Amino acid sequence: MPVSEAWRERLAAARADRQQAQRWRTRQLVAHSTLDFAGNDYLGLAQDPRVSEAQAVGAHRFGAGAGASHLVSGHLEVHDALEDALARWTGRERALLFSTGYMANLGVLQALADRHTALFQDRFNHASLLDGAALSGARSRRFHHRDAIDLESLLARSECAHKLVVSDGIFSMDGDVADIASLVSVSQRHNAWLMIDDAHGVGVLGKHGSGCVGSTWNSREVPILVGTLGKALGTAGAFVAGDAELIDHLIQFSRSYIYTTAQPPAIAAATLKALEIVQGEPERRAQLNANIAYFRHEALGLGLSVSESATPIQPLILGDEARTLRWAGQLQKQGFHVGAIRPPTVPKGEARLRITLSARHQRGDIDQLLAALNHCQHQEALCSPCV
Numbered sequence: 002m003p004v005s006e007a008w009r010e011r012l013a014a015a016r017a018d019r020q021q022a023q024r025w026r027t028r029q030l031v032a033h034s035t036l037d038f039a040g041n042d043y044l045g046l047a048q049d050p051r052v053s054e055a056q057a058v059g060a061h062r063f064g065a066g067a068g069a070s071h072l073v074s075g076h077l078e079v080h081d082a083l084e085d086a087l088a089r090w091t092g093r094e095r096a097l098l099f100s101t102g103y104m105a106n107l108g109v110l111q112a113l114a115d116r117h118t119a120l121f122q123d124r125f126n127h128a129s130l131l132d133g134a135a136l137s138g139a140r141s142r143r144f145h146h147r148d149a150i151d152l153e154s155l156l157a158r159s160e161c162a163h164k165l166v167v168s169d170g171i172f173s174m175d176g177d178v179a180d181i182a183s184l185v186s187v188s189q190r191h192n193a194w195l196m197i198d199d200a201h202g203v204g205v206l207g208k209h210g211s212g213c214v215g216s217t218w219n220s221r222e223v224p225i226l227v228g229t230l231g232k233a234l235g236t237a238g239a240f241v242a243g244d245a246e247l248i249d250h251l252i253q254f255s256r257s258y259i260y261t262t263a264q265p266p267a268i269a270a271a272t273l274k275a276l277e278i279v280q281g282e283p284e285r286r287a288q289l290n291a292n293i294a295y296f297r298h299e300a301l302g303l304g305l306s307v308s309e310s311a312t313p314i315q316p317l318i319l320g321d322e323a324r325t326l327r328w329a330g331q332l333q334k335q336g337f338h339v340g341a342i343r344p345p346t347v348p349k350g351e352a353r354l355r356i357t358l359s360a361r362h363q364r365g366d367i368d369q370l371l372a373a374l375n376h377c378q379h380q381e382a383l384c385s386p387c388v
């Protein structure tokens with residue numbers, strides 16, 4: 002058989018399996034008329050004219066792109082200003098920009114861990130943390146979700162001198178928040194470092210929106226803090242915040258920082274504006290929290306069993322893939338975009354709608370979504386004898 006034929010068959014078989022399992026992924030062209038309850042623009046900043054204007058002014062001033070990596074000639078004063086602002090915001094000595102959150106997690110784990118390191122990850126950690134662990138070659142263990150006792154027993158059994166505990170801040174598919182206090186105390190008891198990926202928490206939780214770690218936990222307690230800029234801050238990119246030694250180490254060894262073009266400076270300019278708004282307009286967080294409380298109250302009242310979550314991520318676990326796709330399709334037809342999340346992103350049997358709320362949603366938008374969800378459950382009840 003010619004080589005190309007063997008390849009074609011192998012790839013076709015993998016795609017056929019995926020389709021068969023109802024896990025086929027599609028991209029939706031999101032029309033302007035669609036109400037978005039799937040994205041991560043929690044504070045509405047991606048659409049804020051002040052942020053777009055800062056980006057346009059930044060592009061005129063610094064150009065369309067950085068033109069090189071940070072270590073060659075792509076590190077501009079606007080990047081430096083943003084790193085300083087992010088460090089101050091999160092109460093850390095320094096911060097370092099990465100082009101995406103995925104790259105930040107890969108870069109941190111690859112730079113800090115190797116086969117002489119033991120990593121301990123929450124079972125529900127984001128894919129980028131799991132991929133970073135694989136890339137690092139470290140010995141990796143997963144502890145039960147938010148279970149400090151399980152973590153403690155794994156740490157107690159490890160004889161490794163270099164232990165690193167890693168957890169999401171807000172869990173991206175469940176919306177619940179890591180128990181940072183327990184993670185800090187267990188890690189300290191076992192002489193382990195702690196890394197929190199607060200991708201969904203920055204902008205949303207904590208004082209001035211500095212996240213679930215931010216100004217609450219210092220860098221002795223949480224030495225490695227990752228935040229992303231493409232969610233509540235509305236732009237793109239990510240940062241790692243910590244003490245100066247950590248940041249120097251990453252600049253020397255983090256390959257996804259070193260070997261890539263720096264973030265476009267206009268994005269850094271837009272992010273500086275977004276950060277100013279996040280800190281200066283707490284009413285956005287108040288509006289977001291009011292929307293979350295309203296949605297939960299009404300959804301539970303309609304008998305929709307949304308998971309326990311006080312954050313913008315409100316999962317509705319439907320179980321199997323086909324059912325989840327059916328609901329998402331019906332919602333789409335009625336003009337709502339809601340994430341249909343299936344394995345392998347979530348465990349088997351836990352496919353779900355990932356409904357996300359934003360400060361930009363109006364009461365009426367939420368009411369319309371609730372009515373559409375209610376319609377899905379009634380349709381299902383009508384059809385259930387034939388299912």
Ligand SMILES: Cc1ncc(COP(=O)(O)O)c(C=O)c1O
Nearest residue numbers: 101102103127169173200229231
């Ligand atoms: C917890 C978590 N970490 C990291 C990332 C990756 O961030 P980015 O989209 O900037 O690559 C995501 C993205 O969804 C995430 O949910």
